[in-house]
Amino acid sequence: MTGPSQADLDTLRTAFTETYEGQPEGIWAAPGRVNLIGEHLDYNGGPVLPIALPQVTLVALRRREDRAVHLTSLDRAGGVVGRWSGQLSEIGPGAPRGWASYPAGVLWALGQAGLPLSGAAVGLEAVITSTVPIGAGLSSSAALECAVAIAVADLAGLPTDDDGRSALAAACVRAENDVAGAPTGGMDQAASLRARAGHALLLETSDDSVSQVPMRLQKAGLVLLVIDTRVRHSHAGGEYGERRAACEQAARVLGVRHLTAYAEPFYSGLAVLDRIEDETVRRRVRHVLTETSRVRAVVHMLRSGNLTAIGPMLTASHASLRDDYEVSCPELDGAVAAAVEAGALGARMTGGGFGGSAIALVEADRVETVRVRVQEAAALAGHHEPAFYLAVPSAAARRLA
Numbered sequence: 001m002t003g004p005s006q007a008d009l010d011t012l013r014t015a016f017t018e019t020y021e022g023q024p025e026g027i028w029a030a031p032g033r034v035n036l037i038g039e040h041l042d043y044n045g046g047p048v049l050p051i052a053l054p055q056v057t058l059v060a061l062r063r064r065e066d067r068a069v070h071l072t073s074l075d076r077a078g079g080v081v082g083r084w085s086g087q088l089s090e091i092g093p094g095a096p097r098g099w100a101s102y103p104a105g106v107l108w109a110l111g112q113a114g115l116p117l118s119g120a121a122v123g124l125e126a127v128i129t130s131t132v133p134i135g136a137g138l139s140s141s142a143a144l145e146c147a148v149a150i151a152v153a154d155l156a157g158l159p160t161d162d163d164g165r166s167a168l169a170a171a172c173v174r175a176e177n178d179v180a181g182a183p184t185g186g187m188d189q190a191a192s193l194r195a196r197a198g199h200a201l202l203l204e205t206s207d208d209s210v211s212q213v214p215m216r217l218q219k220a221g222l223v224l225l226v227i228d229t230r231v232r233h234s235h236a237g238g239e240y241g242e243r244r245a246a247c248e249q250a251a252r253v254l255g256v257r258h259l260t261a262y263a264e265p266f267y268s269g270l271a272v273l274d275r276i277e278d279e280t281v282r283r284r285v286r287h288v289l290t291e292t293s294r295v296r297a298v299v300h301m302l303r304s305g306n307l308t309a310i311g312p313m314l315t316a317s318h319a320s321l322r323d324d325y326e327v328s329c330p331e332l333d334g335a336v337a338a339a340v341e342a343g344a345l346g347a348r349m350t351g352g353g354f355g356g357s358a359i360a361l362v363e364a365d366r367v368e369t370v371r372v373r374v375q376e377a378a379a380l381a382g383h384h385e386p387a388f389y390l391a392v393p394s395a396a397a398r399r400l401a
Contacts, residue, residue: 003054003394004029004131009401011078016060016127019072024060024127025155030146030397031056032132033139033191034226034359035350036200036215036310037317038295040325042185044247044288045206045258047295050187051215051224051393052195057130057143058400059103061151064123069107071100074129088123093178102141103128103148105179109171110149115158126151133387135232137349137356141180142188145172150193150397165193165396166208183241184352197395202299206258213302215393220307223362224391227339227347227374229331230384231355240352243325246284250276259285263292287324291317311346311361318348318358327353331383335374342366342373359391 009027016024031052038048064070067089073082084100091108095101103126126148132140149168153160158168169189176182176189187203190210195201199212217224251259253276262269269289276282294313301309318336322328332349339347339360347360362370371388378386 003056004058004400008058008076008129008131012058012060012074012127012129013401015072015074015078016062016125019127020062020070020125022062024062024125026151026399027058027060027401028147028151028154028397028399029056029058030143030150030192031195031394032143033188033195034224034357034391035187035191036224036359037298037313037348038187038291039317039321039350040243040327040352041260041288041291041295042187042203042205043183043244044185044260046260046263046288046292047299048187048203048205049200049213049295049298050191050195050203051200051391052191052197052396053132053138054392054394055130055132055138057128057132057140057147059126059128059147059151061124061126061148061155063155064125066123068123069104070123070125071103072127073099074127076129076131078129091179094181095179099144101180102144102175105175106145106148106152106172108179109174110152112174113167113171115153115156115167115171124152133228135356136228136230137351137353138226139188139192139351141176141182142172142192145175146189146192146397150399154399162194162210166190169193183244193397195393195396198393200302200393206260213299215302216305217307217393220305221364222307222345223364223367225339225344225360225362225367225370226350226389226391227335227358227360228387228389229329229335229355229357229378230386231329231331239327239354243284243327246281247288250281250285259288260292263289283324283326287320290320290324307361308345311344314346314348314359314361315340321349321353325353329353329355330381331355331378332358334377334381334383335386336360338374338377339370342370344370
């Protein structure tokens with residue numbers, strides 16, 4: 001699966017004209033993301049290290065002079081898969097429901113932040129399509145939010161430098177948390193809006209600062225292979241919220257705002273675990289602390305050009321997510337084990353978990369060997385046939401036409 005083609009843009013523009021009559025004011029794109037490492041740290045005040053993908057959500061958009069909002073969602077072939085219409089006044093926490101909560105929620109959140117579509121709040125018409133797999137742990141929801149946000153910002157003349165994009169990302173997070181009801185952190189939106197081609201984005205979620213970390217995979221003869229298990233899961237479900245609540249409980253017990261206040265190099269902060277009585281909560285905290293140290297180590301490896309050393313960190317991250325945070329599943333565990341057995345330098349689940357995708361760091365000449373072995377292991381276990389594609393560090397949200 002790849003980024004948008006000219007045919008995708010033509011299909012989107014034609015669908016807009018047929019649906020609303022007349023031309024859109026433009027077409028914008030926002031990418032999905034893969035998190036190299038740093039899972040479940042964004043809402044714990046820790047560092048995360050995502051990359052933007054070539055796969056994007058596209059939105060063709062036009063402003064209206066009234067306060068009506070009309071949204072149409074298409075599949076890749078141009079078929080309508082969803083419609084929603086309403087008034088700006090109808091959008092807010094818990095409404096609308098379903099897929100429309102993400103793009104509509106952005107309009108509400110921008111208004112709440114004092115960043116309306118224009119000087120006076122107006123409605124819009126939009127047609128949306130995507131090359132980001134839905135439910136694959138590659139942040140299709142954030143790509144949808146950020147595509148709408150960058151379109152609104154562009155048309156309204158809002159700042160789109162890094163500070164402006166940071167504000168847009170915050171509005172997208174609020175849309176996902178308050179309107180869609182998914183208690184996620186801010187990593188996905190930051191990656192979609194603030195990443196840079198050829199780089200991983202080091203986001204310090206404690207203060208929202210970012211730095212670009214060169215990720216020279218091709219030069220090192222390496223490939224980051226994405227393995228989509230085709231097991232679908234929504235972050236609006238209860239498991240994600242339970243993990244976040246456990247971490248917030250632990251932070252209160254320890255008297256800190258974020259757990260990563262205790263994250264030190266080489267896991268030296270683990271002594272604090274003795275102050276947490278509940279065994280389950282203790283394991284959740286251990287993941288946060290050790291994962292933070294792994295992120296710091298991987299950033300150092302990327303900057304020093306020692307990319308092959310990243311592999312064991314990925315595999316250790318998966319073990320922590322599987323055993324301490326308990327957000328993996330048999331399909332993800334099987335994909336990671338098969339990839340490593342076939343010669344991958346390391347592998348881990350990526351995204352919130354309970355399904356979705358894994359990533360494997362693979363020498364370029366072993367990609368086919370790893371792919372076949374993972375495919376065989378899935379078939380032997382009776383799992384869905386996985387899909388494969390390459391994670392290429394790509395550009396952030398932008399206007400295409």
